[in-house]
Amino acid sequence: MTATGPTMIQALIFDVFGTCVDWRNSVAREVAAVLPQVDALAFATAWRAEYDPAMARIRDGARGYVPLDDLHLENLDTVCRAFGVTLEAPDRLNAAWEKLEPWPDVVGGLQLLRQERIIAPCSNGSIALMTRLARYAGLPWDCILGAELARDYKPQAAVYRVSCAALRLPPDQVMMVAAHNDDLLAARAAGLRTAFVPRLTEHGPDQATDLEPTGDWDIVAKDFADLAHQVAGHG
Amino acid sequence: MTATGPTMIQALIFDVFGTCVDWRNSVAREVAAVLPQVDALAFATAWRAEYDPAMARIRDGARGYVPLDDLHLENLDTVCRAFGVTLEAPDRLNAAWEKLEPWPDVVGGLQLLRQERIIAPCSNGSIALMTRLARYAGLPWDCILGAELARDYKPQAAVYRVSCAALRLPPDQVMMVAAHNDDLLAARAAGLRTAFVPRLTEHGPDQATDLEPTGDWDIVAKDFADLAHQVAGHG
Structure with missing residues:
Protein backbone atom coordinates (compact mmCIF):
# COMPACT_ATOMS: atom_id res chain seq x y z
CA MET A 1 0.00 0.00 0.00
CA TRP A 23 -30.37 -12.57 -3.81
CA ARG A 24 -30.71 -15.83 -5.76
CA ASN A 25 -31.63 -18.24 -2.98
CA SER A 26 -33.55 -15.57 -1.05
CA VAL A 27 -35.74 -14.55 -3.98
CA ALA A 28 -36.23 -18.22 -4.91
CA ARG A 29 -37.50 -18.88 -1.37
CA GLU A 30 -40.15 -16.16 -1.77
CA VAL A 31 -41.06 -17.36 -5.28
CA ALA A 32 -41.49 -20.93 -4.03
CA ALA A 33 -43.91 -19.72 -1.37
CA VAL A 34 -46.34 -18.16 -3.86
CA LEU A 35 -45.64 -20.04 -7.11
CA PRO A 36 -45.05 -23.67 -6.08
CA GLN A 37 -45.60 -24.80 -9.69
CA VAL A 38 -42.44 -23.12 -11.07
CA ASP A 39 -38.72 -23.83 -10.77
CA ALA A 40 -38.06 -21.15 -8.18
CA LEU A 41 -34.32 -20.80 -8.80
CA ALA A 42 -34.89 -20.54 -12.56
CA PHE A 43 -37.60 -17.93 -11.92
CA ALA A 44 -35.30 -15.90 -9.65
CA THR A 45 -32.52 -16.05 -12.24
CA ALA A 46 -34.88 -15.01 -15.04
CA TRP A 47 -36.17 -12.10 -12.92
CA ARG A 48 -32.64 -10.92 -12.23
CA ALA A 49 -31.74 -11.27 -15.92
CA GLU A 50 -34.22 -8.48 -16.71
CA TYR A 51 -32.43 -6.16 -14.28
CA ASP A 52 -29.64 -4.84 -16.44
CA PRO A 53 -31.67 -4.29 -19.65
CA ALA A 54 -34.27 -2.35 -17.63
CA MET A 55 -31.62 -0.04 -16.19
CA ALA A 56 -29.82 0.32 -19.53
CA ARG A 57 -32.64 2.44 -20.99
CA ILE A 58 -32.38 4.81 -18.04
CA ARG A 59 -28.58 5.01 -18.25
CA ASP A 60 -28.91 5.76 -21.97
CA GLY A 61 -31.38 8.55 -21.32
CA ALA A 62 -34.17 6.81 -23.25
CA ARG A 63 -36.22 6.86 -20.05
CA GLY A 64 -36.16 9.11 -16.99
CA TYR A 65 -35.12 7.77 -13.59
CA VAL A 66 -37.47 5.12 -12.22
CA PRO A 67 -36.66 3.50 -8.85
CA LEU A 68 -35.57 -0.12 -8.95
CA ASP A 69 -38.70 -1.20 -7.04
CA ASP A 70 -40.77 -0.20 -10.07
CA LEU A 71 -38.38 -1.82 -12.54
CA HIS A 72 -38.52 -5.03 -10.49
CA LEU A 73 -42.32 -4.93 -10.67
CA GLU A 74 -42.34 -4.41 -14.44
CA ASN A 75 -39.79 -7.20 -14.84
CA LEU A 76 -41.85 -9.50 -12.65
CA ASP A 77 -44.72 -9.12 -15.09
CA THR A 78 -42.39 -10.04 -17.96
CA VAL A 79 -41.10 -13.12 -16.15
CA CYS A 80 -44.58 -14.27 -15.09
CA ARG A 81 -45.66 -14.19 -18.73
CA ALA A 82 -42.56 -16.14 -19.76
CA PHE A 83 -43.32 -18.76 -17.12
CA GLY A 84 -47.04 -18.79 -17.98
CA VAL A 85 -48.18 -17.85 -14.48
CA THR A 86 -50.30 -15.06 -13.01
CA LEU A 87 -49.95 -13.41 -9.62
CA GLU A 88 -52.77 -11.98 -7.54
CA ALA A 89 -50.50 -9.71 -5.50
CA PRO A 90 -47.35 -8.91 -7.49
CA ASP A 91 -46.45 -6.15 -5.02
CA ARG A 92 -46.15 -8.76 -2.30
CA LEU A 93 -43.72 -10.94 -4.25
CA ASN A 94 -41.85 -7.82 -5.33
CA ALA A 95 -41.03 -7.26 -1.66
CA ALA A 96 -38.82 -10.38 -1.93
CA TRP A 97 -36.00 -7.95 -2.76
CA GLU A 98 -36.35 -6.48 0.75
CA MET B 1 -56.91 8.24 18.32
CA TRP B 23 -27.06 22.09 20.01
CA ARG B 24 -26.62 25.11 22.32
CA ASN B 25 -24.50 23.60 25.07
CA SER B 26 -22.68 21.27 22.66
CA VAL B 27 -21.66 24.02 20.24
CA ALA B 28 -20.72 26.26 23.18
CA ARG B 29 -18.40 23.53 24.47
CA GLU B 30 -16.57 23.45 21.13
CA VAL B 31 -16.47 27.26 20.94
CA ALA B 32 -15.01 27.48 24.45
CA ALA B 33 -12.21 25.10 23.43
CA VAL B 34 -10.94 27.29 20.59
CA LEU B 35 -12.15 30.80 21.56
CA PRO B 36 -11.68 31.01 25.34
CA GLN B 37 -11.94 34.81 25.16
CA VAL B 38 -15.64 34.87 24.10
CA ASP B 39 -18.92 34.12 25.90
CA ALA B 40 -19.33 30.67 24.39
CA LEU B 41 -23.11 30.37 24.97
CA ALA B 42 -23.68 33.81 23.45
CA PHE B 43 -21.48 32.85 20.50
CA ALA B 44 -23.41 29.60 19.95
CA THR B 45 -26.71 31.47 20.13
CA ALA B 46 -25.50 34.12 17.68
CA TRP B 47 -24.28 31.42 15.28
CA ARG B 48 -27.62 29.67 15.42
CA ALA B 49 -29.44 33.00 14.91
CA GLU B 50 -27.91 33.21 11.41
CA TYR B 51 -29.36 29.81 10.51
CA ASP B 52 -32.86 30.77 9.47
CA PRO B 53 -31.98 33.91 7.47
CA ALA B 54 -29.35 31.90 5.54
CA MET B 55 -31.89 29.23 4.60
CA ALA B 56 -34.58 31.80 3.80
CA ARG B 57 -32.78 32.95 0.66
CA ILE B 58 -32.67 29.37 -0.60
CA ARG B 59 -36.33 28.73 0.26
CA ASP B 60 -37.23 31.92 -1.61
CA GLY B 61 -35.28 30.84 -4.67
CA ALA B 62 -32.86 33.78 -4.43
CA ARG B 63 -30.05 31.26 -4.12
CA GLY B 64 -29.68 27.64 -5.28
CA TYR B 65 -29.44 24.80 -2.76
CA VAL B 66 -26.31 24.95 -0.61
CA PRO B 67 -25.79 22.28 2.08
CA LEU B 68 -26.12 23.44 5.67
CA ASP B 69 -22.43 22.70 6.33
CA ASP B 70 -21.54 25.52 3.95
CA LEU B 71 -24.15 27.88 5.38
CA HIS B 72 -22.79 27.17 8.87
CA LEU B 73 -19.30 28.05 7.66
CA GLU B 74 -20.46 31.31 6.08
CA ASN B 75 -22.40 32.16 9.23
CA LEU B 76 -19.38 31.38 11.39
CA ASP B 77 -17.46 34.04 9.51
CA THR B 78 -20.27 36.53 10.18
CA VAL B 79 -20.35 35.70 13.88
CA CYS B 80 -16.56 35.83 14.25
CA ARG B 81 -16.58 39.34 12.82
CA ALA B 82 -19.40 40.35 15.17
CA PHE B 83 -17.41 39.04 18.12
CA GLY B 84 -14.16 40.56 16.83
CA VAL B 85 -12.29 37.27 16.69
CA THR B 86 -10.45 35.35 13.96
CA LEU B 87 -10.16 31.59 13.55
CA GLU B 88 -7.22 29.75 12.06
CA ALA B 89 -9.21 26.64 11.20
CA PRO B 90 -12.90 27.55 10.79
CA ASP B 91 -13.61 24.12 9.25
CA ARG B 92 -12.60 22.50 12.50
CA LEU B 93 -14.97 24.59 14.62
CA ASN B 94 -17.66 24.11 11.97
CA ALA B 95 -17.53 20.38 12.78
CA ALA B 96 -19.03 21.29 16.16
CA TRP B 97 -22.41 20.62 14.51
CA GLU B 98 -21.39 16.96 14.09
Whole structure:
Protein backbone atom coordinates (compact mmCIF):
# COMPACT_ATOMS: atom_id res chain seq x y z
CA MET A 1 0.00 0.00 0.00
CA THR A 2 1.15 3.52 -0.79
CA ALA A 3 0.97 6.69 1.28
CA THR A 4 -2.59 7.11 0.02
CA GLY A 5 -3.34 3.62 1.33
CA PRO A 6 -5.92 2.29 3.75
CA THR A 7 -5.23 4.79 6.53
CA MET A 8 -6.68 7.51 4.30
CA ILE A 9 -9.98 5.68 3.74
CA GLN A 10 -12.72 7.59 5.55
CA ALA A 11 -15.67 5.62 4.20
CA LEU A 12 -16.47 2.33 2.51
CA ILE A 13 -19.43 2.03 0.17
CA PHE A 14 -20.81 -1.31 -0.92
CA ASP A 15 -22.48 -3.04 -3.77
CA VAL A 16 -25.32 -4.97 -2.14
CA PHE A 17 -27.00 -7.50 -4.48
CA GLY A 18 -24.51 -10.36 -4.68
CA THR A 19 -21.78 -8.66 -2.64
CA CYS A 20 -23.63 -8.36 0.70
CA VAL A 21 -26.66 -10.58 0.19
CA ASP A 22 -27.58 -13.84 -1.54
CA TRP A 23 -30.37 -12.57 -3.81
CA ARG A 24 -30.71 -15.83 -5.76
CA ASN A 25 -31.63 -18.24 -2.98
CA SER A 26 -33.55 -15.57 -1.05
CA VAL A 27 -35.74 -14.55 -3.98
CA ALA A 28 -36.23 -18.22 -4.91
CA ARG A 29 -37.50 -18.88 -1.37
CA GLU A 30 -40.15 -16.16 -1.77
CA VAL A 31 -41.06 -17.36 -5.28
CA ALA A 32 -41.49 -20.93 -4.03
CA ALA A 33 -43.91 -19.72 -1.37
CA VAL A 34 -46.34 -18.16 -3.86
CA LEU A 35 -45.64 -20.04 -7.11
CA PRO A 36 -45.05 -23.67 -6.08
CA GLN A 37 -45.60 -24.80 -9.69
CA VAL A 38 -42.44 -23.12 -11.07
CA ASP A 39 -38.72 -23.83 -10.77
CA ALA A 40 -38.06 -21.15 -8.18
CA LEU A 41 -34.32 -20.80 -8.80
CA ALA A 42 -34.89 -20.54 -12.56
CA PHE A 43 -37.60 -17.93 -11.92
CA ALA A 44 -35.30 -15.90 -9.65
CA THR A 45 -32.52 -16.05 -12.24
CA ALA A 46 -34.88 -15.01 -15.04
CA TRP A 47 -36.17 -12.10 -12.92
CA ARG A 48 -32.64 -10.92 -12.23
CA ALA A 49 -31.74 -11.27 -15.92
CA GLU A 50 -34.22 -8.48 -16.71
CA TYR A 51 -32.43 -6.16 -14.28
CA ASP A 52 -29.64 -4.84 -16.44
CA PRO A 53 -31.67 -4.29 -19.65
CA ALA A 54 -34.27 -2.35 -17.63
CA MET A 55 -31.62 -0.04 -16.19
CA ALA A 56 -29.82 0.32 -19.53
CA ARG A 57 -32.64 2.44 -20.99
CA ILE A 58 -32.38 4.81 -18.04
CA ARG A 59 -28.58 5.01 -18.25
CA ASP A 60 -28.91 5.76 -21.97
CA GLY A 61 -31.38 8.55 -21.32
CA ALA A 62 -34.17 6.81 -23.25
CA ARG A 63 -36.22 6.86 -20.05
CA GLY A 64 -36.16 9.11 -16.99
CA TYR A 65 -35.12 7.77 -13.59
CA VAL A 66 -37.47 5.12 -12.22
CA PRO A 67 -36.66 3.50 -8.85
CA LEU A 68 -35.57 -0.12 -8.95
CA ASP A 69 -38.70 -1.20 -7.04
CA ASP A 70 -40.77 -0.20 -10.07
CA LEU A 71 -38.38 -1.82 -12.54
CA HIS A 72 -38.52 -5.03 -10.49
CA LEU A 73 -42.32 -4.93 -10.67
CA GLU A 74 -42.34 -4.41 -14.44
CA ASN A 75 -39.79 -7.20 -14.84
CA LEU A 76 -41.85 -9.50 -12.65
CA ASP A 77 -44.72 -9.12 -15.09
CA THR A 78 -42.39 -10.04 -17.96
CA VAL A 79 -41.10 -13.12 -16.15
CA CYS A 80 -44.58 -14.27 -15.09
CA ARG A 81 -45.66 -14.19 -18.73
CA ALA A 82 -42.56 -16.14 -19.76
CA PHE A 83 -43.32 -18.76 -17.12
CA GLY A 84 -47.04 -18.79 -17.98
CA VAL A 85 -48.18 -17.85 -14.48
CA THR A 86 -50.30 -15.06 -13.01
CA LEU A 87 -49.95 -13.41 -9.62
CA GLU A 88 -52.77 -11.98 -7.54
CA ALA A 89 -50.50 -9.71 -5.50
CA PRO A 90 -47.35 -8.91 -7.49
CA ASP A 91 -46.45 -6.15 -5.02
CA ARG A 92 -46.15 -8.76 -2.30
CA LEU A 93 -43.72 -10.94 -4.25
CA ASN A 94 -41.85 -7.82 -5.33
CA ALA A 95 -41.03 -7.26 -1.66
CA ALA A 96 -38.82 -10.38 -1.93
CA TRP A 97 -36.00 -7.95 -2.76
CA GLU A 98 -36.35 -6.48 0.75
CA LYS A 99 -35.89 -9.93 2.36
CA LEU A 100 -32.48 -11.09 1.18
CA GLU A 101 -30.17 -13.09 3.43
CA PRO A 102 -26.71 -11.67 4.05
CA TRP A 103 -23.70 -13.88 3.35
CA PRO A 104 -22.51 -15.25 6.73
CA ASP A 105 -19.48 -12.94 7.03
CA VAL A 106 -21.27 -9.70 6.19
CA VAL A 107 -22.89 -8.42 9.39
CA GLY A 108 -19.83 -9.11 11.57
CA GLY A 109 -17.48 -7.62 8.98
CA LEU A 110 -19.58 -4.47 8.63
CA GLN A 111 -19.70 -4.05 12.41
CA LEU A 112 -15.90 -4.17 12.53
CA LEU A 113 -15.49 -1.75 9.62
CA ARG A 114 -18.01 0.65 11.11
CA GLN A 115 -16.00 1.12 14.29
CA GLU A 116 -13.56 3.46 12.53
CA ARG A 117 -15.16 4.37 9.20
CA ILE A 118 -18.47 5.37 7.67
CA ILE A 119 -20.17 2.48 5.84
CA ALA A 120 -23.03 2.80 3.37
CA PRO A 121 -24.58 0.93 0.45
CA CYS A 122 -23.85 2.25 -3.04
CA SER A 123 -26.42 0.06 -4.76
CA ASN A 124 -28.83 0.39 -7.63
CA GLY A 125 -31.59 -0.30 -5.08
CA SER A 126 -33.73 2.63 -3.96
CA ILE A 127 -33.50 4.28 -0.54
CA ALA A 128 -36.75 2.52 0.44
CA LEU A 129 -35.51 -0.88 -0.71
CA MET A 130 -32.09 -0.49 0.93
CA THR A 131 -33.68 0.76 4.16
CA ARG A 132 -36.06 -2.19 4.47
CA LEU A 133 -33.41 -4.69 3.40
CA ALA A 134 -31.01 -3.32 6.03
CA ARG A 135 -33.66 -3.81 8.71
CA TYR A 136 -34.35 -7.36 7.52
CA ALA A 137 -30.73 -8.44 7.16
CA GLY A 138 -29.25 -6.46 10.06
CA LEU A 139 -26.89 -4.41 7.89
CA PRO A 140 -25.63 -1.61 10.18
CA TRP A 141 -25.29 1.18 7.59
CA ASP A 142 -24.57 4.74 8.68
CA CYS A 143 -26.65 6.11 5.80
CA ILE A 144 -28.04 5.05 2.41
CA LEU A 145 -26.21 6.23 -0.71
CA GLY A 146 -26.37 5.04 -4.33
CA ALA A 147 -28.53 5.28 -7.43
CA GLU A 148 -31.49 7.23 -6.05
CA LEU A 149 -29.28 10.15 -4.95
CA ALA A 150 -27.87 10.41 -8.48
CA ARG A 151 -31.13 9.49 -10.22
CA ASP A 152 -29.08 7.22 -12.47
CA TYR A 153 -27.77 3.66 -12.31
CA LYS A 154 -24.34 2.11 -11.82
CA PRO A 155 -21.96 1.84 -13.54
CA GLN A 156 -22.61 5.49 -14.49
CA ALA A 157 -19.91 7.63 -12.86
CA ALA A 158 -22.51 9.96 -11.33
CA VAL A 159 -23.66 7.28 -8.88
CA TYR A 160 -20.19 6.90 -7.34
CA ARG A 161 -19.43 10.62 -7.45
CA VAL A 162 -22.73 11.75 -5.95
CA SER A 163 -22.32 9.17 -3.18
CA CYS A 164 -18.89 10.57 -2.25
CA ALA A 165 -20.19 14.14 -2.48
CA ALA A 166 -23.08 13.29 -0.13
CA LEU A 167 -20.43 12.37 2.45
CA ARG A 168 -18.44 15.53 1.58
CA LEU A 169 -15.41 13.33 0.90
CA PRO A 170 -13.06 13.34 -2.10
CA PRO A 171 -13.42 10.05 -4.05
CA ASP A 172 -9.89 8.92 -3.17
CA GLN A 173 -10.90 8.75 0.51
CA VAL A 174 -13.79 6.42 -0.30
CA MET A 175 -13.45 2.72 -1.09
CA MET A 176 -15.99 0.87 -3.24
CA VAL A 177 -16.46 -2.78 -2.22
CA ALA A 178 -17.95 -5.21 -4.73
CA ALA A 179 -17.97 -8.81 -5.91
CA HIS A 180 -18.17 -7.55 -9.49
CA ASN A 181 -15.15 -6.40 -11.45
CA ASP A 182 -17.17 -4.08 -13.70
CA ASP A 183 -18.50 -2.18 -10.68
CA LEU A 184 -14.96 -1.65 -9.42
CA LEU A 185 -13.72 -0.63 -12.86
CA ALA A 186 -16.32 2.13 -12.98
CA ALA A 187 -15.67 3.17 -9.38
CA ARG A 188 -11.94 3.44 -10.04
CA ALA A 189 -12.59 5.51 -13.17
CA ALA A 190 -14.63 7.86 -10.94
CA GLY A 191 -11.62 8.22 -8.64
CA LEU A 192 -12.56 5.84 -5.82
CA ARG A 193 -10.41 3.22 -4.19
CA THR A 194 -11.49 -0.39 -4.74
CA ALA A 195 -11.89 -3.69 -2.88
CA PHE A 196 -12.89 -6.99 -4.48
CA VAL A 197 -14.59 -9.66 -2.40
CA PRO A 198 -15.49 -12.66 -4.58
CA ARG A 199 -18.87 -14.34 -4.13
CA LEU A 200 -18.33 -17.62 -5.92
CA THR A 201 -21.93 -18.90 -5.73
CA GLU A 202 -23.91 -15.71 -6.29
CA HIS A 203 -25.18 -17.15 -9.59
CA GLY A 204 -25.29 -20.76 -8.37
CA PRO A 205 -22.88 -23.69 -8.37
CA ASP A 206 -21.85 -23.24 -12.02
CA GLN A 207 -20.98 -19.55 -11.82
CA ALA A 208 -18.56 -18.55 -14.56
CA THR A 209 -18.06 -14.82 -13.91
CA ASP A 210 -16.25 -12.74 -11.30
CA LEU A 211 -14.45 -15.76 -9.85
CA GLU A 212 -11.24 -13.74 -9.69
CA PRO A 213 -10.13 -10.11 -9.70
CA THR A 214 -9.52 -8.89 -13.25
CA GLY A 215 -7.94 -5.58 -12.17
CA ASP A 216 -5.25 -4.62 -9.68
CA TRP A 217 -7.76 -3.51 -7.08
CA ASP A 218 -6.43 -1.83 -3.93
CA ILE A 219 -7.64 -4.75 -1.82
CA VAL A 220 -8.65 -8.31 -2.65
CA ALA A 221 -10.26 -9.96 0.38
CA LYS A 222 -11.73 -13.40 0.82
CA ASP A 223 -14.65 -12.12 2.91
CA PHE A 224 -15.74 -9.07 4.92
CA ALA A 225 -13.77 -10.13 8.01
CA ASP A 226 -10.63 -10.25 5.89
CA LEU A 227 -11.62 -6.91 4.36
CA ALA A 228 -11.94 -5.33 7.81
CA HIS A 229 -8.55 -6.77 8.73
CA GLN A 230 -6.88 -5.40 5.60
CA VAL A 231 -8.56 -1.99 5.82
CA ALA A 232 -7.38 -1.62 9.39
CA GLY A 233 -3.85 -1.90 8.01
CA HIS A 234 -3.02 -5.17 9.75
CA GLY A 235 -3.28 -7.31 6.63
CA MET B 1 -56.91 8.24 18.32
CA THR B 2 -58.95 7.61 15.21
CA ALA B 3 -58.93 4.65 12.85
CA THR B 4 -56.01 6.26 11.07
CA GLY B 5 -54.19 6.40 14.41
CA PRO B 6 -50.85 5.14 15.56
CA THR B 7 -51.21 1.57 14.30
CA MET B 8 -51.02 2.93 10.73
CA ILE B 9 -47.72 4.69 11.30
CA GLN B 10 -45.02 2.92 9.30
CA ALA B 11 -42.24 5.44 9.87
CA LEU B 12 -41.30 8.30 12.17
CA ILE B 13 -39.12 11.13 10.92
CA PHE B 14 -37.46 13.58 13.26
CA ASP B 15 -36.35 17.13 13.55
CA VAL B 16 -32.83 16.88 14.97
CA PHE B 17 -31.41 20.25 16.14
CA GLY B 18 -33.23 20.93 19.40
CA THR B 19 -35.56 17.93 19.20
CA CYS B 20 -32.95 15.14 19.39
CA VAL B 21 -29.82 16.99 20.41
CA ASP B 22 -28.78 19.91 22.62
CA TRP B 23 -27.06 22.09 20.01
CA ARG B 24 -26.62 25.11 22.32
CA ASN B 25 -24.50 23.60 25.07
CA SER B 26 -22.68 21.27 22.66
CA VAL B 27 -21.66 24.02 20.24
CA ALA B 28 -20.72 26.26 23.18
CA ARG B 29 -18.40 23.53 24.47
CA GLU B 30 -16.57 23.45 21.13
CA VAL B 31 -16.47 27.26 20.94
CA ALA B 32 -15.01 27.48 24.45
CA ALA B 33 -12.21 25.10 23.43
CA VAL B 34 -10.94 27.29 20.59
CA LEU B 35 -12.15 30.80 21.56
CA PRO B 36 -11.68 31.01 25.34
CA GLN B 37 -11.94 34.81 25.16
CA VAL B 38 -15.64 34.87 24.10
CA ASP B 39 -18.92 34.12 25.90
CA ALA B 40 -19.33 30.67 24.39
CA LEU B 41 -23.11 30.37 24.97
CA ALA B 42 -23.68 33.81 23.45
CA PHE B 43 -21.48 32.85 20.50
CA ALA B 44 -23.41 29.60 19.95
CA THR B 45 -26.71 31.47 20.13
CA ALA B 46 -25.50 34.12 17.68
CA TRP B 47 -24.28 31.42 15.28
CA ARG B 48 -27.62 29.67 15.42
CA ALA B 49 -29.44 33.00 14.91
CA GLU B 50 -27.91 33.21 11.41
CA TYR B 51 -29.36 29.81 10.51
CA ASP B 52 -32.86 30.77 9.47
CA PRO B 53 -31.98 33.91 7.47
CA ALA B 54 -29.35 31.90 5.54
CA MET B 55 -31.89 29.23 4.60
CA ALA B 56 -34.58 31.80 3.80
CA ARG B 57 -32.78 32.95 0.66
CA ILE B 58 -32.67 29.37 -0.60
CA ARG B 59 -36.33 28.73 0.26
CA ASP B 60 -37.23 31.92 -1.61
CA GLY B 61 -35.28 30.84 -4.67
CA ALA B 62 -32.86 33.78 -4.43
CA ARG B 63 -30.05 31.26 -4.12
CA GLY B 64 -29.68 27.64 -5.28
CA TYR B 65 -29.44 24.80 -2.76
CA VAL B 66 -26.31 24.95 -0.61
CA PRO B 67 -25.79 22.28 2.08
CA LEU B 68 -26.12 23.44 5.67
CA ASP B 69 -22.43 22.70 6.33
CA ASP B 70 -21.54 25.52 3.95
CA LEU B 71 -24.15 27.88 5.38
CA HIS B 72 -22.79 27.17 8.87
CA LEU B 73 -19.30 28.05 7.66
CA GLU B 74 -20.46 31.31 6.08
CA ASN B 75 -22.40 32.16 9.23
CA LEU B 76 -19.38 31.38 11.39
CA ASP B 77 -17.46 34.04 9.51
CA THR B 78 -20.27 36.53 10.18
CA VAL B 79 -20.35 35.70 13.88
CA CYS B 80 -16.56 35.83 14.25
CA ARG B 81 -16.58 39.34 12.82
CA ALA B 82 -19.40 40.35 15.17
CA PHE B 83 -17.41 39.04 18.12
CA GLY B 84 -14.16 40.56 16.83
CA VAL B 85 -12.29 37.27 16.69
CA THR B 86 -10.45 35.35 13.96
CA LEU B 87 -10.16 31.59 13.55
CA GLU B 88 -7.22 29.75 12.06
CA ALA B 89 -9.21 26.64 11.20
CA PRO B 90 -12.90 27.55 10.79
CA ASP B 91 -13.61 24.12 9.25
CA ARG B 92 -12.60 22.50 12.50
CA LEU B 93 -14.97 24.59 14.62
CA ASN B 94 -17.66 24.11 11.97
CA ALA B 95 -17.53 20.38 12.78
CA ALA B 96 -19.03 21.29 16.16
CA TRP B 97 -22.41 20.62 14.51
CA GLU B 98 -21.39 16.96 14.09
CA LYS B 99 -20.68 16.61 17.83
CA LEU B 100 -23.96 17.45 19.52
CA GLU B 101 -25.09 15.64 22.66
CA PRO B 102 -28.45 13.88 22.51
CA TRP B 103 -31.03 14.68 25.18
CA PRO B 104 -30.91 11.85 27.75
CA ASP B 105 -34.14 10.14 26.59
CA VAL B 106 -33.34 10.13 22.86
CA VAL B 107 -31.17 7.09 22.18
CA GLY B 108 -33.29 4.72 24.29
CA GLY B 109 -36.52 6.08 22.84
CA LEU B 110 -35.30 5.71 19.27
CA GLN B 111 -34.19 2.14 19.94
CA LEU B 112 -37.70 1.32 21.17
CA LEU B 113 -39.40 3.04 18.23
CA ARG B 114 -37.10 1.34 15.76
CA GLN B 115 -38.18 -2.13 16.83
CA GLU B 116 -41.42 -1.84 14.86
CA ARG B 117 -41.05 1.20 12.62
CA ILE B 118 -38.58 2.91 10.32
CA ILE B 119 -36.92 5.93 11.94
CA ALA B 120 -34.99 8.66 10.13
CA PRO B 121 -33.99 12.28 10.56
CA CYS B 122 -35.92 14.86 8.55
CA SER B 123 -33.57 17.71 9.31
CA ASN B 124 -32.17 20.70 7.50
CA GLY B 125 -28.75 19.16 8.08
CA SER B 126 -27.00 17.52 5.13
CA ILE B 127 -26.57 13.78 4.68
CA ALA B 128 -22.91 14.15 5.65
CA LEU B 129 -23.71 16.17 8.77
CA MET B 130 -26.53 13.85 9.87
CA THR B 131 -24.38 10.77 9.22
CA ARG B 132 -21.47 12.00 11.33
CA LEU B 133 -23.76 13.33 14.06
CA ALA B 134 -25.53 9.96 14.24
CA ARG B 135 -22.20 8.21 14.73
CA TYR B 136 -21.16 10.70 17.43
CA ALA B 137 -24.46 10.70 19.33
CA GLY B 138 -25.42 7.04 18.78
CA LEU B 139 -28.66 7.84 16.94
CA PRO B 140 -29.75 4.51 15.41
CA TRP B 141 -31.35 5.82 12.20
CA ASP B 142 -32.44 3.42 9.46
CA CYS B 143 -31.58 6.00 6.79
CA ILE B 144 -31.01 9.73 6.38
CA LEU B 145 -33.87 11.80 4.91
CA GLY B 146 -34.50 15.55 4.90
CA ALA B 147 -33.39 18.74 3.18
CA GLU B 148 -30.62 17.38 0.96
CA LEU B 149 -32.96 14.91 -0.77
CA ALA B 150 -35.34 17.75 -1.62
CA ARG B 151 -32.57 20.33 -2.21
CA ASP B 152 -34.68 22.76 -0.22
CA TYR B 153 -35.15 23.63 3.44
CA LYS B 154 -37.92 23.05 5.97
CA PRO B 155 -40.57 24.24 6.37
CA GLN B 156 -40.96 23.94 2.59
CA ALA B 157 -43.47 21.15 1.88
CA ALA B 158 -41.07 19.45 -0.54
CA VAL B 159 -38.77 18.40 2.29
CA TYR B 160 -41.50 16.43 4.07
CA ARG B 161 -42.99 15.05 0.85
CA VAL B 162 -39.70 13.95 -0.69
CA SER B 163 -38.79 12.25 2.61
CA CYS B 164 -42.01 10.21 2.57
CA ALA B 165 -41.58 9.43 -1.13
CA ALA B 166 -38.05 8.16 -0.49
CA LEU B 167 -39.61 5.58 1.86
CA ARG B 168 -42.36 4.86 -0.71
CA LEU B 169 -44.94 5.68 1.95
CA PRO B 170 -47.98 7.96 1.74
CA PRO B 171 -47.55 10.97 4.08
CA ASP B 172 -50.39 9.85 6.35
CA GLN B 173 -48.37 6.75 7.28
CA VAL B 174 -45.42 8.89 8.37
CA MET B 175 -45.22 10.86 11.62
CA MET B 176 -43.08 13.98 11.97
CA VAL B 177 -41.61 14.42 15.45
CA ALA B 178 -40.44 17.88 16.53
CA ALA B 179 -40.03 20.22 19.48
CA HIS B 180 -41.09 23.11 17.22
CA ASN B 181 -44.71 23.88 16.46
CA ASP B 182 -43.91 25.53 13.10
CA ASP B 183 -42.19 22.35 11.88
CA LEU B 184 -45.28 20.32 12.77
CA LEU B 185 -47.62 22.85 11.17
CA ALA B 186 -45.76 22.50 7.88
CA ALA B 187 -45.58 18.71 8.17
CA ARG B 188 -49.31 18.49 8.79
CA ALA B 189 -49.98 20.73 5.80
CA ALA B 190 -47.91 18.28 3.72
CA GLY B 191 -50.16 15.43 4.91
CA LEU B 192 -48.01 13.89 7.63
CA ARG B 193 -49.03 12.91 11.12
CA THR B 194 -47.47 14.91 13.96
CA ALA B 195 -45.92 14.44 17.39
CA PHE B 196 -44.76 17.26 19.66
CA VAL B 197 -42.03 16.65 22.23
CA PRO B 198 -41.19 19.88 24.08
CA ARG B 199 -37.57 20.73 24.80
CA LEU B 200 -37.91 23.41 27.42
CA THR B 201 -34.23 24.39 27.64
CA GLU B 202 -33.17 24.19 23.98
CA HIS B 203 -32.64 27.96 24.00
CA GLY B 204 -31.47 28.13 27.61
CA PRO B 205 -33.13 28.68 30.97
CA ASP B 206 -35.21 31.67 29.79
CA GLN B 207 -36.71 30.01 26.72
CA ALA B 208 -39.97 31.69 25.69
CA THR B 209 -40.99 29.68 22.61
CA ASP B 210 -42.39 26.19 21.99
CA LEU B 211 -43.04 25.58 25.66
CA GLU B 212 -46.42 24.09 24.78
CA PRO B 213 -48.18 22.59 21.78
CA THR B 214 -50.00 25.28 19.79
CA GLY B 215 -51.85 22.81 17.53
CA ASP B 216 -53.86 19.67 18.14
CA TRP B 217 -50.99 17.39 17.18
CA ASP B 218 -51.69 13.65 16.94
CA ILE B 219 -49.37 12.99 19.87
CA VAL B 220 -47.95 15.22 22.59
CA ALA B 221 -45.26 13.35 24.53
CA LYS B 222 -43.07 14.45 27.40
CA ASP B 223 -39.99 12.68 26.01
CA PHE B 224 -39.01 9.97 23.50
CA ALA B 225 -39.77 7.12 25.91
CA ASP B 226 -43.30 8.49 26.30
CA LEU B 227 -43.48 8.91 22.51
CA ALA B 228 -42.54 5.25 21.99
CA HIS B 229 -45.14 4.24 24.53
CA GLN B 230 -47.87 6.30 22.84
CA VAL B 231 -46.93 5.24 19.31
CA ALA B 232 -47.11 1.61 20.36
CA GLY B 233 -50.74 2.26 21.21
CA HIS B 234 -50.37 1.64 24.95
CA GLY B 235 -50.54 5.29 25.97
